[in-house]
Amino acid sequence: MFLAKPSDVLVKHFELAPEVMVLCSPWDEVQANDIKFTEALFRREIRIDPGFVLVLAHDATAARRLGTVVPDDRRYLFVSDETFQKTLDPQAFLRDLLREGLGSRRLFDVRLPAAGPQFFGREKELEALERDVLTGHCLGVFGLRKVGKTSMLRRISNKFRTAGPSAKRVIPVEVDLQSLPFKRSTLEGLFELIARRLDRELESAQIRVLSRSAAPEDRLVEVLDHLSRELEARLLLILDEYEVLLGGRIPASEGVRLLTWLRGVVQEHPGGFSLVLAGRNGRLIAPARIVGVDNPMYQFLRSVPLAGLSPQECRAMVKKIGARMALRFTPDALEVLVAESGGHPALARTLGNLVDTQIPTSKRAPSVVDAAVVKSVLPRFSRDTDEDMRELVNASNDIEPRAGDYLVHRAHEIPWIGGEPERRIEDALVGYGILHPDSHKFRIGRLAVWLRENHACPPKAAHG
Ligand SMILES: Nc1ncnc2c1ncn2[C@@H]1O[C@H](COP(=O)(O)OP(=O)(O)OP(=O)(O)O)[C@@H](O)[C@H]1O
Ligand SMILES: [Mg+2]
Numbered sequence: 001m002f003l004a005k006p007s008d009v010l011v012k013h014f015e016l017a018p019e020v021m022v023l024c025s026p027w028d029e030v031q032a033n034d035i036k037f038t039e040a041l042f043r044r045e046i047r048i049d050p051g052f053v054l055v056l057a058h059d060a061t062a063a064r065r066l067g068t069v070v071p072d073d074r075r076y077l078f079v080s081d082e083t084f085q086k087t088l089d090p091q092a093f094l095r096d097l098l099r100e101g102l103g104s105r106r107l108f109d110v111r112l113p114a115a116g117p118q119f120f121g122r123e124k125e126l127e128a129l130e131r132d133v134l135t136g137h138c139l140g141v142f143g144l145r146k147v148g149k150t151s152m153l154r155r156i157s158n159k160f161r162t163a164g165p166s167a168k169r170v171i172p173v174e175v176d177l178q179s180l181p182f183k184r185s186t187l188e189g190l191f192e193l194i195a196r197r198l199d200r201e202l203e204s205a206q207i208r209v210l211s212r213s214a215a216p217e218d219r220l221v222e223v224l225d226h227l228s229r230e231l232e233a234r235l236l237l238i239l240d241e242y243e244v245l246l247g248g249r250i251p252a253s254e255g256v257r258l259l260t261w262l263r264g265v266v267q268e269h270p271g272g273f274s275l276v277l278a279g280r281n282g283r284l285i286a287p288a289r290i291v292g293v294d295n296p297m298y299q300f301l302r303s304v305p306l307a308g309l310s311p312q313e314c315r316a317m318v319k320k321i322g323a324r325m326a327l328r329f330t331p332d333a334l335e336v337l338v339a340e341s342g343g344h345p346a347l348a349r350t351l352g353n354l355v356d357t358q359i360p361t362s363k364r365a366p367s368v369v370d371a372a373v374v375k376s377v378l379p380r381f382s383r384d385t386d387e388d389m390r391e392l393v394n395a396s397n398d399i400e401p402r403a404g405d406y407l408v409h410r411a412h413e414i415p416w417i418g419g420e421p422e423r424r425i426e427d428a429l430v431g432y433g434i435l436h437p438d439s440h441k442f443r444i445g446r447l448a449v450w451l452r453e454n455h456a457c458p459p460k461a462a463h464g
Pocket of ligand 1: 109110111112113114118119120121122143144145146147148149150151152280317345346349
Protein backbone atom coordinates (compact mmCIF):
# COMPACT_ATOMS: atom_id res chain seq x y z
CA MET A 1 0.00 0.00 0.00
CA PHE A 2 1.50 3.37 -0.86
CA LEU A 3 0.60 6.92 -1.77
CA ALA A 4 1.45 8.15 -5.25
CA LYS A 5 1.61 11.64 -6.65
CA PRO A 6 -0.26 11.62 -9.97
CA SER A 7 0.89 13.70 -12.94
CA ASP A 8 -0.32 17.30 -13.14
CA VAL A 9 -2.42 16.42 -16.19
CA LEU A 10 -4.33 13.77 -14.27
CA VAL A 11 -4.72 15.99 -11.21
CA LYS A 12 -6.21 18.73 -13.37
CA HIS A 13 -8.36 16.38 -15.39
CA PHE A 14 -10.17 14.89 -12.37
CA GLU A 15 -9.52 17.58 -9.72
CA LEU A 16 -7.56 15.11 -7.64
CA ALA A 17 -6.03 15.76 -4.24
CA PRO A 18 -2.19 15.88 -4.14
CA GLU A 19 -1.83 12.14 -3.59
CA VAL A 20 -3.75 9.01 -4.47
CA MET A 21 -3.88 5.62 -2.79
CA VAL A 22 -2.39 2.62 -4.58
CA LEU A 23 -2.78 -0.90 -3.26
CA CYS A 24 -0.40 -3.49 -4.77
CA SER A 25 -1.07 -7.12 -4.06
CA PRO A 26 1.31 -9.67 -5.63
CA TRP A 27 -0.37 -12.54 -3.73
CA ASP A 28 -2.78 -15.11 -5.11
CA GLU A 29 -5.70 -13.51 -3.31
CA VAL A 30 -6.50 -9.96 -2.27
CA GLN A 31 -7.99 -10.17 1.23
CA ALA A 32 -10.85 -8.28 2.84
CA ASN A 33 -8.30 -7.20 5.45
CA ASP A 34 -6.28 -5.38 2.78
CA ILE A 35 -9.35 -3.23 2.15
CA LYS A 36 -9.78 -2.67 5.89
CA PHE A 37 -6.20 -1.45 6.28
CA THR A 38 -6.54 0.78 3.24
CA GLU A 39 -9.69 2.35 4.66
CA ALA A 40 -7.96 2.92 8.01
CA LEU A 41 -5.22 4.83 6.19
CA PHE A 42 -7.87 7.09 4.63
CA ARG A 43 -8.99 8.10 8.10
CA ARG A 44 -5.46 9.13 9.07
CA GLU A 45 -4.16 10.81 5.92
CA ILE A 46 -5.91 13.96 4.84
CA ARG A 47 -3.85 14.62 1.71
CA ILE A 48 -5.10 11.59 -0.20
CA ASP A 49 -7.86 11.81 -2.74
CA PRO A 50 -10.91 10.26 -1.04
CA GLY A 51 -12.58 9.31 -4.31
CA PHE A 52 -10.76 6.14 -5.28
CA VAL A 53 -8.07 3.50 -4.76
CA LEU A 54 -6.04 1.99 -7.57
CA VAL A 55 -5.60 -1.73 -6.91
CA LEU A 56 -2.84 -3.51 -8.84
CA ALA A 57 -3.44 -7.17 -8.12
CA HIS A 58 -2.24 -10.53 -9.30
CA ASP A 59 -5.59 -11.96 -8.32
CA ALA A 60 -7.88 -11.62 -11.35
CA THR A 61 -11.00 -12.43 -9.29
CA ALA A 62 -10.43 -9.67 -6.72
CA ALA A 63 -12.94 -7.18 -8.14
CA ARG A 64 -15.72 -9.76 -8.18
CA ARG A 65 -14.93 -11.34 -4.84
CA LEU A 66 -14.49 -8.11 -2.91
CA GLY A 67 -17.42 -6.25 -4.42
CA THR A 68 -19.41 -6.44 -1.20
CA VAL A 69 -16.48 -5.45 1.02
CA VAL A 70 -15.45 -2.19 -0.63
CA PRO A 71 -17.28 0.89 0.72
CA ASP A 72 -20.06 2.45 -1.36
CA ASP A 73 -18.59 5.94 -1.27
CA ARG A 74 -15.18 5.08 -2.74
CA ARG A 75 -14.38 3.57 -6.11
CA TYR A 76 -11.87 0.72 -6.06
CA LEU A 77 -10.30 0.40 -9.52
CA PHE A 78 -8.90 -3.09 -9.97
CA VAL A 79 -6.20 -3.75 -12.60
CA SER A 80 -4.43 -7.04 -13.08
CA ASP A 81 -0.66 -6.67 -12.76
CA GLU A 82 -0.19 -8.65 -15.99
CA THR A 83 -2.34 -6.26 -18.00
CA PHE A 84 -0.48 -3.32 -16.57
CA GLN A 85 2.90 -4.84 -17.36
CA LYS A 86 1.94 -5.62 -20.92
CA THR A 87 0.64 -2.19 -21.79
CA LEU A 88 2.86 -0.21 -24.15
CA ASP A 89 1.87 3.22 -22.91
CA PRO A 90 1.22 3.05 -19.13
CA GLN A 91 0.32 6.76 -18.95
CA ALA A 92 -2.37 6.52 -21.61
CA PHE A 93 -3.59 3.27 -20.03
CA LEU A 94 -3.95 4.95 -16.63
CA ARG A 95 -5.68 8.00 -18.07
CA ASP A 96 -8.24 5.81 -19.85
CA LEU A 97 -8.71 3.68 -16.77
CA LEU A 98 -9.38 6.73 -14.62
CA ARG A 99 -11.60 8.36 -17.22
CA GLU A 100 -13.78 5.28 -17.29
CA GLY A 101 -13.57 4.49 -13.55
CA LEU A 102 -13.92 8.01 -12.16
CA GLY A 103 -16.18 9.37 -14.88
CA SER A 104 -18.78 6.69 -14.22
CA ARG A 105 -19.12 7.24 -10.47
CA ARG A 106 -22.48 9.08 -10.39
CA LEU A 107 -21.26 11.35 -7.59
CA PHE A 108 -24.31 13.61 -7.73
CA ASP A 109 -26.56 10.70 -6.92
CA VAL A 110 -26.24 10.52 -3.13
CA ARG A 111 -29.42 9.56 -1.29
CA LEU A 112 -28.03 9.20 2.24
CA PRO A 113 -27.17 12.22 4.38
CA ALA A 114 -24.10 13.84 2.83
CA ALA A 115 -20.82 13.36 4.72
CA GLY A 116 -17.07 13.80 4.21
CA PRO A 117 -16.16 15.04 0.73
CA GLN A 118 -19.82 14.87 -0.30
CA PHE A 119 -20.83 17.58 2.18
CA PHE A 120 -20.76 21.21 1.02
CA GLY A 121 -21.41 24.65 2.48
CA ARG A 122 -23.51 25.45 5.56
CA GLU A 123 -20.67 27.35 7.18
CA LYS A 124 -22.87 30.11 8.56
CA GLU A 125 -25.47 27.66 9.84
CA LEU A 126 -22.85 25.44 11.46
CA GLU A 127 -21.24 28.39 13.19
CA ALA A 128 -24.59 29.56 14.57
CA LEU A 129 -25.48 26.02 15.69
CA GLU A 130 -22.20 25.64 17.51
CA ARG A 131 -22.65 28.97 19.23
CA ASP A 132 -26.19 28.12 20.29
CA VAL A 133 -25.19 24.73 21.67
CA LEU A 134 -22.23 26.14 23.57
CA THR A 135 -24.41 28.80 25.13
CA GLY A 136 -26.87 26.16 26.24
CA HIS A 137 -29.80 26.88 23.91
CA CYS A 138 -32.34 24.27 22.86
CA LEU A 139 -33.23 24.36 19.18
CA GLY A 140 -35.86 23.26 16.69
CA VAL A 141 -34.24 22.75 13.26
CA PHE A 142 -37.02 22.76 10.69
CA GLY A 143 -36.65 22.39 6.95
CA LEU A 144 -38.25 20.94 3.83
CA ARG A 145 -37.86 17.32 2.92
CA LYS A 146 -34.28 16.52 1.83
CA VAL A 147 -33.04 20.05 2.43
CA GLY A 148 -30.10 18.74 4.45
CA LYS A 149 -31.15 18.73 8.12
CA THR A 150 -29.65 15.36 9.00
CA SER A 151 -26.48 16.06 6.98
CA MET A 152 -25.95 19.32 8.83
CA LEU A 153 -26.62 17.85 12.28
CA ARG A 154 -24.23 14.97 11.56
CA ARG A 155 -21.61 17.45 10.47
CA ILE A 156 -21.86 19.47 13.67
CA SER A 157 -21.84 16.26 15.72
CA ASN A 158 -18.64 15.12 14.01
CA LYS A 159 -17.12 18.51 14.60
CA PHE A 160 -17.78 18.18 18.31
CA ARG A 161 -16.43 14.61 18.33
CA THR A 162 -13.15 15.62 16.72
CA ALA A 163 -12.66 19.01 18.43
CA GLY A 164 -9.22 19.46 19.96
CA PRO A 165 -8.51 19.50 23.70
CA SER A 166 -8.63 23.30 23.85
CA ALA A 167 -12.31 23.41 22.81
CA LYS A 168 -15.17 23.02 25.27
CA ARG A 169 -16.08 19.35 25.15
CA VAL A 170 -19.50 18.45 23.79
CA ILE A 171 -20.68 14.85 23.50
CA PRO A 172 -23.27 14.64 20.72
CA VAL A 173 -25.91 11.92 20.75
CA GLU A 174 -27.83 11.58 17.49
CA VAL A 175 -31.13 9.74 17.68
CA ASP A 176 -33.13 9.02 14.54
CA LEU A 177 -36.61 8.57 15.97
CA GLN A 178 -37.67 6.73 12.82
CA SER A 179 -35.45 3.89 14.00
CA LEU A 180 -37.73 3.32 17.00
CA PRO A 181 -38.78 -0.34 16.63
CA PHE A 182 -42.51 -0.64 15.91
CA LYS A 183 -42.87 -3.21 18.66
CA ARG A 184 -41.35 -0.76 21.16
CA SER A 185 -43.33 2.32 20.11
CA THR A 186 -43.89 3.40 23.69
CA LEU A 187 -42.35 5.82 26.15
CA GLU A 188 -40.17 2.99 27.51
CA GLY A 189 -39.05 2.17 23.96
CA LEU A 190 -38.02 5.81 23.46
CA PHE A 191 -36.01 5.85 26.68
CA GLU A 192 -34.28 2.63 25.63
CA LEU A 193 -33.44 4.01 22.19
CA ILE A 194 -31.94 7.17 23.68
CA ALA A 195 -29.98 5.18 26.30
CA ARG A 196 -28.61 2.85 23.59
CA ARG A 197 -27.40 5.72 21.40
CA LEU A 198 -25.95 7.43 24.45
CA ASP A 199 -23.99 4.34 25.48
CA ARG A 200 -22.73 3.79 21.95
CA GLU A 201 -21.46 7.38 21.84
CA LEU A 202 -19.75 7.06 25.22
CA GLU A 203 -18.10 3.85 24.11
CA SER A 204 -16.59 5.42 21.00
CA ALA A 205 -15.50 8.45 23.04
CA GLN A 206 -13.96 5.97 25.52
CA ILE A 207 -15.83 7.43 28.45
CA ARG A 208 -16.90 5.00 31.16
CA VAL A 209 -19.85 5.88 33.31
CA LEU A 210 -20.85 3.21 35.79
CA SER A 211 -24.51 2.39 35.78
CA ARG A 212 -26.17 2.54 39.17
CA SER A 213 -29.65 1.85 37.88
CA ALA A 214 -31.10 -0.52 35.31
CA ALA A 215 -33.82 1.94 34.25
CA PRO A 216 -33.00 3.49 30.83
CA GLU A 217 -34.48 6.86 31.89
CA ASP A 218 -31.95 7.14 34.72
CA ARG A 219 -29.06 6.65 32.33
CA LEU A 220 -29.15 10.13 30.79
CA VAL A 221 -29.07 11.87 34.16
CA GLU A 222 -26.26 9.61 35.44
CA VAL A 223 -24.20 10.42 32.39
CA LEU A 224 -24.92 14.15 32.60
CA ASP A 225 -23.82 14.26 36.22
CA HIS A 226 -20.64 12.36 35.40
CA LEU A 227 -19.81 14.54 32.38
CA SER A 228 -20.18 17.83 34.24
CA ARG A 229 -18.44 16.60 37.41
CA GLU A 230 -15.50 14.67 35.94
CA LEU A 231 -14.92 16.09 32.46
CA GLU A 232 -16.53 19.53 32.40
CA ALA A 233 -18.23 18.29 29.26
CA ARG A 234 -21.76 18.94 28.08
CA LEU A 235 -24.20 16.72 26.24
CA LEU A 236 -26.07 17.51 23.05
CA LEU A 237 -29.11 15.32 22.38
CA ILE A 238 -30.41 15.48 18.82
CA LEU A 239 -33.84 13.99 18.20
CA ASP A 240 -34.17 13.79 14.41
CA GLU A 241 -37.63 13.26 12.85
CA TYR A 242 -39.33 14.65 15.95
CA GLU A 243 -42.74 14.19 14.27
CA VAL A 244 -42.58 10.55 15.37
CA LEU A 245 -43.25 11.82 18.90
CA LEU A 246 -46.40 13.74 18.02
CA GLY A 247 -47.60 12.45 14.67
CA GLY A 248 -49.32 9.17 15.47
CA ARG A 249 -46.51 6.61 15.55
CA ILE A 250 -46.69 6.66 19.32
CA PRO A 251 -49.54 8.29 21.27
CA ALA A 252 -48.86 12.05 21.34
CA SER A 253 -49.46 12.00 25.10
CA GLU A 254 -46.37 9.75 25.47
CA GLY A 255 -44.33 12.02 23.20
CA VAL A 256 -45.32 15.02 25.31
CA ARG A 257 -44.35 13.14 28.47
CA LEU A 258 -40.87 12.50 27.03
CA LEU A 259 -40.49 16.16 26.07
CA THR A 260 -41.71 17.32 29.48
CA TRP A 261 -39.16 15.08 31.13
CA LEU A 262 -36.38 16.33 28.82
CA ARG A 263 -37.28 19.93 29.56
CA GLY A 264 -36.94 19.18 33.26
CA VAL A 265 -33.50 17.61 32.69
CA VAL A 266 -32.36 20.67 30.71
CA GLN A 267 -33.50 22.95 33.51
CA GLU A 268 -31.78 20.90 36.18
CA HIS A 269 -28.48 20.97 34.24
CA PRO A 270 -28.03 24.58 33.16
CA GLY A 271 -25.24 24.78 30.59
CA GLY A 272 -24.69 21.02 30.70
CA PHE A 273 -27.37 19.75 28.37
CA SER A 274 -28.79 20.98 25.05
CA LEU A 275 -31.66 19.50 23.13
CA VAL A 276 -32.19 19.76 19.37
CA LEU A 277 -35.38 18.60 17.69
CA ALA A 278 -35.32 18.32 13.90
CA GLY A 279 -38.15 17.80 11.46
CA ARG A 280 -39.94 18.98 8.34
CA ASN A 281 -41.66 21.96 10.01
CA GLY A 282 -42.48 23.33 13.42
CA ARG A 283 -46.26 22.94 13.14
CA LEU A 284 -46.72 20.04 15.56
CA ILE A 285 -44.53 21.56 18.23
CA ALA A 286 -45.81 25.16 17.92
CA PRO A 287 -49.12 25.21 19.87
CA ALA A 288 -49.25 26.27 23.51
CA ARG A 289 -51.14 23.08 24.34
CA ILE A 290 -50.91 19.59 22.83
CA VAL A 291 -53.44 16.84 23.53
CA GLY A 292 -54.97 18.89 26.32
CA VAL A 293 -51.78 19.57 28.29
CA ASP A 294 -49.21 22.35 28.27
CA ASN A 295 -46.66 21.94 25.49
CA PRO A 296 -43.28 21.71 27.28
CA MET A 297 -41.44 23.04 24.22
CA TYR A 298 -43.65 26.15 23.89
CA GLN A 299 -41.39 29.22 23.87
CA PHE A 300 -38.58 26.93 24.96
CA LEU A 301 -37.00 25.94 21.64
CA ARG A 302 -35.25 28.49 19.49
CA SER A 303 -36.64 27.91 16.00
CA VAL A 304 -34.00 27.53 13.27
CA PRO A 305 -35.60 27.28 9.82
CA LEU A 306 -33.23 25.70 7.33
CA ALA A 307 -33.29 26.81 3.67
CA GLY A 308 -31.25 25.36 0.80
CA LEU A 309 -27.58 26.12 0.17
CA SER A 310 -26.71 29.72 -0.69
CA PRO A 311 -26.14 30.35 -4.43
CA GLN A 312 -22.36 30.45 -3.87
CA GLU A 313 -22.40 27.19 -1.90
CA CYS A 314 -24.61 25.48 -4.47
CA ARG A 315 -22.39 26.64 -7.35
CA ALA A 316 -19.28 25.45 -5.50
CA MET A 317 -20.90 22.06 -4.82
CA VAL A 318 -21.95 21.42 -8.42
CA LYS A 319 -18.66 22.68 -9.82
CA LYS A 320 -16.59 20.51 -7.51
CA ILE A 321 -18.65 17.32 -7.86
CA GLY A 322 -18.73 17.77 -11.64
CA ALA A 323 -14.96 18.32 -11.78
CA ARG A 324 -14.32 15.03 -9.96
CA MET A 325 -16.04 13.29 -12.87
CA ALA A 326 -14.30 15.41 -15.55
CA LEU A 327 -17.33 17.66 -16.13
CA ARG A 328 -16.61 21.40 -16.31
CA PHE A 329 -19.75 23.43 -15.57
CA THR A 330 -19.58 26.95 -17.04
CA PRO A 331 -20.79 29.92 -14.92
CA ASP A 332 -23.94 30.15 -17.11
CA ALA A 333 -24.71 26.48 -16.56
CA LEU A 334 -24.33 26.93 -12.80
CA GLU A 335 -26.73 29.90 -12.91
CA VAL A 336 -29.42 27.75 -14.54
CA LEU A 337 -28.87 25.03 -11.98
CA VAL A 338 -29.12 27.41 -9.03
CA ALA A 339 -32.20 29.15 -10.47
CA GLU A 340 -34.06 25.87 -11.02
CA SER A 341 -33.19 24.26 -7.67
CA GLY A 342 -32.98 27.35 -5.44
CA GLY A 343 -29.92 25.73 -3.86
CA HIS A 344 -32.04 22.91 -2.41
CA PRO A 345 -29.22 20.34 -2.31
CA ALA A 346 -31.21 17.26 -3.25
CA LEU A 347 -32.90 19.06 -6.18
CA ALA A 348 -29.55 20.48 -7.34
CA ARG A 349 -28.04 17.01 -7.19
CA THR A 350 -30.95 15.49 -9.13
CA LEU A 351 -30.41 18.03 -11.91
CA GLY A 352 -26.62 17.56 -11.79
CA ASN A 353 -27.11 13.82 -12.04
CA LEU A 354 -29.29 14.15 -15.13
CA VAL A 355 -26.53 16.17 -16.81
CA ASP A 356 -23.94 13.61 -15.69
CA THR A 357 -25.83 10.62 -17.09
CA GLN A 358 -26.20 12.45 -20.43
CA ILE A 359 -22.49 12.66 -21.11
CA PRO A 360 -20.65 9.44 -21.97
CA THR A 361 -17.37 8.91 -20.14
CA SER A 362 -15.52 8.68 -23.47
CA LYS A 363 -16.39 12.35 -24.12
CA ARG A 364 -14.88 13.57 -20.84
CA ALA A 365 -11.59 15.04 -21.83
CA PRO A 366 -12.89 16.91 -19.69
CA SER A 367 -16.34 17.76 -21.05
CA VAL A 368 -17.63 21.35 -20.89
CA VAL A 369 -21.20 21.66 -19.58
CA ASP A 370 -22.78 24.94 -20.67
CA ALA A 371 -26.25 26.38 -20.02
CA ALA A 372 -27.65 24.69 -23.14
CA VAL A 373 -26.69 21.25 -21.82
CA VAL A 374 -28.43 21.91 -18.48
CA LYS A 375 -31.51 23.29 -20.25
CA SER A 376 -31.67 20.20 -22.45
CA VAL A 377 -32.36 17.99 -19.40
CA LEU A 378 -34.98 20.30 -17.85
CA PRO A 379 -37.98 18.44 -19.35
CA ARG A 380 -36.71 15.26 -17.71
CA PHE A 381 -35.98 17.16 -14.48
CA SER A 382 -39.53 18.42 -14.48
CA ARG A 383 -40.91 14.86 -14.83
CA ASP A 384 -38.58 13.44 -12.19
CA THR A 385 -39.40 16.12 -9.62
CA ASP A 386 -43.18 16.19 -10.13
CA GLU A 387 -43.80 14.50 -6.78
CA ASP A 388 -41.24 16.72 -5.02
CA MET A 389 -43.06 19.84 -6.23
CA ARG A 390 -46.40 18.51 -5.02
CA GLU A 391 -44.78 17.88 -1.65
CA LEU A 392 -43.38 21.41 -1.60
CA VAL A 393 -46.88 22.83 -1.97
CA ASN A 394 -48.21 20.52 0.75
CA ALA A 395 -45.29 21.49 2.97
CA SER A 396 -46.05 25.19 2.35
CA ASN A 397 -49.65 24.66 3.49
CA ASP A 398 -48.34 22.88 6.56
CA ILE A 399 -46.04 25.76 7.38
CA GLU A 400 -48.78 28.40 6.93
CA PRO A 401 -52.41 27.72 6.03
CA ARG A 402 -53.23 29.25 2.61
CA ALA A 403 -49.55 29.43 1.59
CA GLY A 404 -50.33 27.11 -1.34
CA ASP A 405 -53.04 29.47 -2.59
CA TYR A 406 -50.67 32.39 -2.18
CA LEU A 407 -48.02 30.56 -4.24
CA VAL A 408 -50.48 29.77 -7.06
CA HIS A 409 -51.37 33.46 -7.28
CA ARG A 410 -47.72 34.49 -7.28
CA ALA A 411 -46.81 31.92 -9.94
CA HIS A 412 -49.51 33.35 -12.24
CA GLU A 413 -48.59 36.91 -11.24
CA ILE A 414 -52.04 37.61 -9.82
CA PRO A 415 -52.00 39.79 -6.70
CA TRP A 416 -52.74 38.16 -3.36
CA ILE A 417 -53.50 41.06 -1.10
CA GLY A 418 -53.34 40.05 2.48
CA GLY A 419 -51.76 42.47 4.95
CA GLU A 420 -50.70 40.61 8.09
CA PRO A 421 -51.34 37.00 6.82
CA GLU A 422 -49.41 37.81 3.65
CA ARG A 423 -46.43 39.02 5.63
CA ARG A 424 -46.54 35.93 7.82
CA ILE A 425 -46.71 33.61 4.81
CA GLU A 426 -43.86 35.43 3.08
CA ASP A 427 -41.65 35.30 6.16
CA ALA A 428 -42.26 31.58 6.58
CA LEU A 429 -41.67 30.79 2.90
CA VAL A 430 -38.45 32.82 2.93
CA GLY A 431 -37.25 30.95 6.03
CA TYR A 432 -37.84 27.58 4.37
CA GLY A 433 -36.07 28.65 1.16
CA ILE A 434 -39.14 28.72 -1.07
CA LEU A 435 -39.03 32.48 -1.71
CA HIS A 436 -36.03 34.80 -2.09
CA PRO A 437 -35.28 36.83 1.05
CA ASP A 438 -35.27 40.27 -0.63
CA SER A 439 -37.42 40.15 -3.74
CA HIS A 440 -39.87 37.52 -2.41
CA LYS A 441 -39.75 35.98 -5.89
CA PHE A 442 -39.66 32.19 -6.27
CA ARG A 443 -36.33 30.86 -5.14
CA ILE A 444 -36.96 27.35 -6.53
CA GLY A 445 -37.62 28.25 -10.17
CA ARG A 446 -38.97 24.80 -10.99
CA LEU A 447 -41.76 25.28 -8.44
CA ALA A 448 -43.10 28.39 -10.19
CA VAL A 449 -43.22 26.53 -13.52
CA TRP A 450 -44.85 23.49 -11.89
CA LEU A 451 -47.54 25.65 -10.27
CA ARG A 452 -48.35 27.30 -13.61
CA GLU A 453 -48.58 23.91 -15.30
CA ASN A 454 -50.63 22.22 -12.59
CA HIS A 455 -52.90 24.96 -11.23
CA ALA A 456 -55.27 27.05 -13.33
CA CYS A 457 -54.75 30.79 -13.28
CA PRO A 458 -56.96 32.25 -10.52
CA PRO A 459 -59.67 34.50 -12.00
CA LYS A 460 -58.94 37.47 -9.74
CA ALA A 461 -56.83 38.86 -6.95
CA ALA A 462 -57.42 37.17 -3.59
CA HIS A 463 -57.64 38.69 -0.16
CA GLY A 464 -55.83 37.12 2.74
N1 LIG B 1 -24.57 20.12 2.83
C1 LIG B 1 -24.81 19.27 1.81
N2 LIG B 1 -23.89 19.11 0.83
C2 LIG B 1 -24.15 18.29 -0.19
N3 LIG B 1 -25.25 17.56 -0.34
C3 LIG B 1 -26.20 17.69 0.59
C4 LIG B 1 -26.04 18.54 1.71
N4 LIG B 1 -27.14 18.46 2.46
C5 LIG B 1 -27.95 17.61 1.85
N5 LIG B 1 -27.41 17.13 0.72
C6 LIG B 1 -28.05 16.21 -0.24
O1 LIG B 1 -29.44 16.19 0.06
C7 LIG B 1 -29.87 14.87 0.43
C8 LIG B 1 -30.79 14.98 1.63
O2 LIG B 1 -30.04 15.33 2.77
P1 LIG B 1 -30.52 14.98 4.24
O3 LIG B 1 -30.90 13.56 4.33
O4 LIG B 1 -29.49 15.53 5.16
O5 LIG B 1 -31.81 15.89 4.30
P2 LIG B 1 -32.97 15.93 5.38
O6 LIG B 1 -33.43 17.34 5.41
O7 LIG B 1 -32.50 15.34 6.65
O8 LIG B 1 -34.04 14.97 4.68
P3 LIG B 1 -35.36 14.32 5.33
O9 LIG B 1 -36.40 15.39 5.26
O10 LIG B 1 -35.67 13.17 4.42
O11 LIG B 1 -35.01 13.92 6.72
C9 LIG B 1 -28.59 14.07 0.71
O12 LIG B 1 -28.77 12.72 0.31
C10 LIG B 1 -27.57 14.77 -0.15
O13 LIG B 1 -27.59 14.23 -1.44
MG1 LIG C 1 -33.29 13.75 7.77
